[in-house]
Amino acid sequence: MSDRSNQKPETGAFFQRDRAWHAPALTPGYKTSVLRSPQKALLSLDGTISEITGPVFGHSILGDLDNDLIHNFAKNGESAIGERIIVHGRVLDERGKPVPGALLEFWQANAGGRYRHKKETYLAPLDPNFGGCGRTITGEDGSYRFRTVKPGPYPWPNGVNDWRPAHIHFSVFGHGFAQRLITQMYFEGDPMIWKCPIVTTIPDRSAIEQLIAPLDWANTIPMDARAYKFDIVLRGRRSTLFENRMEGN
Amino acid sequence: MVQDLGYLKESPSQTAGPYVHIGCTPNFAGITGVYSEDLGTSMVNDKTLGERITVRGRVIDGAGAPLKDALVEIWQADAAGLYNSPSELRGTADPNFTGWGRCPTSADEGIFTFETVKPGRAPYKDGRKMAPHITFWIVARGINIGLHTRMYFADEPEANAEDPLLARIEHRHRVATLVAPRKGSIYTFDIYLQGEKETVFLDI
Numbered sequence: 001m002s003d004r005s006n007q008k009p010e011t012g013a014f015f016q017r018d019r020a021w022h023a024p025a026l027t028p029g030y031k032t033s034v035l036r037s038p039q040k041a042l043l044s045l046d047g048t049i050s051e052i053t054g055p056v057f058g059h060s061i062l063g064d065l066d067n068d069l070i071h072n073f074a075k076n077g078e079s080a081i082g083e084r085i086i087v088h089g090r091v092l093d094e095r096g097k098p099v100p101g102a103l104l105e106f107w108q109a110n111a112g113g114r115y116r117h118k119k120e121t122y123l124a125p126l127d128p129n130f131g132g133c134g135r136t137i138t139g140e141d142g143s144y145r146f147r148t149v150k151p152g153p154y155p156w157p158n159g160v161n162d163w164r165p166a167h168i169h170f171s172v173f174g175h176g177f178a179q180r181l182i183t184q185m186y187f188e189g190d191p192m193i194w195k196c197p198i199v200t201t202i203p204d205r206s207a208i209e210q211l212i213a214p215l216d217w218a219n220t221i222p223m224d225a226r227a228y229k230f231d232i233v234l235r236g237r238r239s240t241l242f243e244n245r246m247e248g249n
Numbered sequence: 250m251v252q253d254l255g256y257l258k259e260s261p262s263q264t265a266g267p268y269v270h271i272g273c274t275p276n277f278a279g280i281t282g283v284y285s286e287d288l289g290t291s292m293v294n295d296k297t298l299g300e301r302i303t304v305r306g307r308v309i310d311g312a313g314a315p316l317k318d319a320l321v322e323i324w325q326a327d328a329a330g331l332y333n334s335p336s337e338l339r340g341t342a343d344p345n346f347t348g349w350g351r352c353p354t355s356a357d358e359g360i361f362t363f364e365t366v367k368p369g370r371a372p373y374k375d376g377r378k379m380a381p382h383i384t385f386w387i388v389a390r391g392i393n394i395g396l397h398t399r400m401y402f403a404d405e406p407e408a409n410a411e412d413p414l415l416a417r418i419e420h421r422h423r424v425a426t427l428v429a430p431r432k433g434s435i436y437t438f439d440i441y442l443q444g445e446k447e448t449v450f451l452d453i
């Protein structure tokens with residue numbers, strides 16, 4: 001593993017997580033949560049060195065096409081079918097500071113809403129040129145970008161007629177293991193967002209809106225691909241200036 | 250009015266869903282040729298210092314069934330108690346040990362397995378020593394926000410007895426949910442999401 005940035009590493013503990021901003025563990029509208037949600041109170045702990053540290057992923061792990069889902073699984077000279085889009089944005093922390101060197105992994109269904117997975121039962125066809133996974137590492141300013149096709153919505157067994165809105169899953173690795181986050185990105189203007197039992201596990205409407213990427217007309221590439229902008233915020237870190245010093249020292 | 254602190258809100262978590270393996274361990278999911286190897290598959294090499302151990306277990310739901318679609322990540326100190334991270338300022342960790350592992354639970358029995366080394370002791374915030382431990386993070390379909398917990402080692406009774414985190418567990422019988430028994434070089438750590446044996450999960 002190599003250096004993530006030229007910046008001096010930070011060693012503060014992370015801001016307490018605002019659990020009311022996130023979905024609670026038990027959300028019966030999303031049925032799978034019923035048997036998979038812890039029922040006892042979490043044990044609260046100010047971060048120790050075990051949580052304020054985290055692994056680093058160097059750019060050396062990345063292949064040339066890792067951030068291009070249109071081509072990274074396609075046969076030579078071919079490409080995935082669907083609406084071509086660029087997804088870009090920044091990874092910041094709660095202080096508004098960019099998070100450089102963050103590993104982003106993303107996965108999604110194809111343009112017809114079908115995942116390349118053996119447990120997938122939706123009758124929409126596989127695209128032989130679409131795998132559905134990609135990854136990248138943020139730059140010094142916390143920015144990232146990748147190219148893909150817009151995923152289709154898909155039905156899923158929960159209620160009799162539940163559908164997922166078009167979405168891209170994101171796994172985010174910041175600088176400390178306590179920042180570890182998996183979330184999903186939705187697309188501006190999709191009326192299905194508000195009908196989805198997984199989206200609505202999040203109680204606060206403005207929290208949900210934080211996951212909806214606007215169409216970024218300015219960054220659309222003419223005659224090629226539209227752009228969506230999706231910023232991701234990880235937990236902030238306290239300054240260590242006055243921490244862990246005995247009085248008088 | 251006062252000045253605005255200007256803080257942002259953390260992006261809300263969403264479940265990893267049933268297809269987390271497509272994104273995080275595509276080779277395991279049968280999507281080959283995109284990445285040469287799934288990240289976090291190997292933590293050690295033949296030069297890694299310390300005692301080799303295997304950590305294995307299951308993630309068990311409220312009906313007693315092991316999850317076969319979970320993804321488990323671990324993060325730990327090396328044999329000397331140092332983390333392989335830029336935020337580790339006490340020294341330089343073993344360069345032959347990543348400290349980080351990622352493993353999907355198996356499709357047949359729901360078992361995760363890590364080949365690693367036994368970690369050394371790292372300090373708590375006040376300078377006391379923590380007992381050797383491994384930090385766990387669990388995501389799966391039906392889990393809305395990743396679950397943090399820790400595994401401790403049953404063959405470290407003295408260190409465990411003075412561990413600051415274990416000492417904070419109010420209901421003492423629940424301490425056992427974080428302590429993995431040892432057989433040979435294998436530690437077994439079953440994680441219970443609910444019920445009598447519910448694992449102590451952490452808000453860190």
Ligand SMILES: [Fe+3]
Pocket residue numbers: 109164167169266268
């Ligand atoms: Fe999905």
